């Protein structure tokens with residue numbers, strides 16, 4: 001296993017209430033010419049946690065910060081208009097995000113922080129401030 005120091009949270013940038021899965025994201029990322037889904041986990045609207053890229057493989061989710069990190073993506077992040085950034089997490093998704101992050105911090109004690117994509121890029125993703133969320137104070 002590669003060394004892990006950080007979990008980075010993302011959204012799929014899909015409209016509120018629309019149900020997509022890791023398989024959809026895998027297809028979208030292949031269309032971009034990647035070898036497949038760039039995230040390691042995907043959290044569906046109902047809180048189901050799906051596995052994406054295997055953990056032992058470096059992800060493709062934050063330019064310059066893929067080494068040493070795990071990418072976790074929840075489905076949503078955009079309002080129903082399809083454009084406006086919005087924290088669309090369902091209660092089940094909030095619980096599932098906490099659960100997967102807790103599980104990973106226990107499995108990899110080397111993890112030092114949980115952050116959001118928007119801390120590394122001028123992007124809205126994941127459409128909330130992880131630092132002000134319970135996720136940001138897990139470690």
Ligand SMILES: [Zn+2]
Nearest residue numbers: 010011117125
């Ligand atoms: Zn992102």
